[in-house]
Amino acid sequence: MNRTLLFEANMTSFFMKKLSLLLLMLAVALVPIRAARFAASFGNPGRIKSGYFAYPPIQPRQIDYKVIDNSTSPGNSRFKNEIGEDNAHYGVMLGSGYVFSLLDIHVSEGKGYTEVTLIVESFREAGIEVYPLEVASTIDNYIRVNSDYIQSFEGDALREFEGIMYHESTHVWQWTGNGQAPQSLLNGIADYVRLKAGFPSVNWGERGSGDSWDQGYEVTAYFLEYCGGLKGGFVAQLNAMMKDSYSDNFFDSLLGKSVDQLWSDYKLAYGNSPIASPAMPPVPGN
Numbered sequence: 001m002n003r004t005l006l007f008e009a010n011m012t013s014f015f016m017k018k019l020s021l022l023l024l025m026l027a028v029a030l031v032p033i034r035a036a037r038f039a040a041s042f043g044n045p046g047r048i049k050s051g052y053f054a055y056p057p058i059q060p061r062q063i064d065y066k067v068i069d070n071s072t073s074p075g076n077s078r079f080k081n082e083i084g085e086d087n088a089h090y091g092v093m094l095g096s097g098y099v100f101s102l103l104d105i106h107v108s109e110g111k112g113y114t115e116v117t118l119i120v121e122s123f124r125e126a127g128i129e130v131y132p133l134e135v136a137s138t139i140d141n142y143i144r145v146n147s148d149y150i151q152s153f154e155g156d157a158l159r160e161f162e163g164i165m166y167h168e169s170t171h172v173w174q175w176t177g178n179g180q181a182p183q184s185l186l187n188g189i190a191d192y193v194r195l196k197a198g199f200p201s202v203n204w205g206e207r208g209s210g211d212s213w214d215q216g217y218e219v220t221a222y223f224l225e226y227c228g229g230l231k232g233g234f235v236a237q238l239n240a241m242m243k244d245s246y247s248d249n250f251f252d253s254l255l256g257k258s259v260d261q262l263w264s265d266y267k268l269a270y271g272n273s274p275i276a277s278p279a280m281p282p283v284p285g286n
Ligand SMILES: [Zn+2]
Pocket: 167, 171, 186, 187, 190
């Protein structure tokens, strides 16, 4: 399937959701009786659970999304040619919108940013030259994507770019336990969002791989997906608990098992148990 079409299909769905949101807000504002009925059906209209709408229905203020393309050197043409500023703008908007939805974040209770800025630039030209190439970095509400990475990416650059937007947008909005949460978990949650959005990287390992739950990135993302299978909304609840502090015990509080026990269960479920003779046969075919 043409990836550009796929991306545009997502955008159509995005605008349809925005349209439903607008109509809902108009209905709530203009027809108090209907608003009361709506509240009776769904609870407080300001706290409708995501899943009914992909976006939190009421956002007290709009967020501005900006794109700055500094990838203008002749050796960095793929961003301009295969992604471009319009798709980048949609991508950064979709990224935040999906994070709000999946992690059940309400802007009024979040970090208070009123804009998110995406800067595309050559990290090499900026003096950051590391191998393997750094994909992106996010500080506060500024996302920087390395155009050197886009340039050297083998495959569909637009699809990879959109996946990066989901990951980096998570960093913009997620809680960090006031700096106490391990970076590996923060990256695991960011890749979980990317996974659930349907844009895993082609470079990822398989489900069930990895040596520990906090190895980060897709290893942790797949583990969080498993935890989410035990309790719906688990990752959103974990993120909410991480607003002021962090403890591994949060897993226990939410799921009734220690994170180490959950990791053992997860490995067992994928037939890659650290136990020599598992009491139960592993699930085949994974
Ligand atoms: Zn990250």
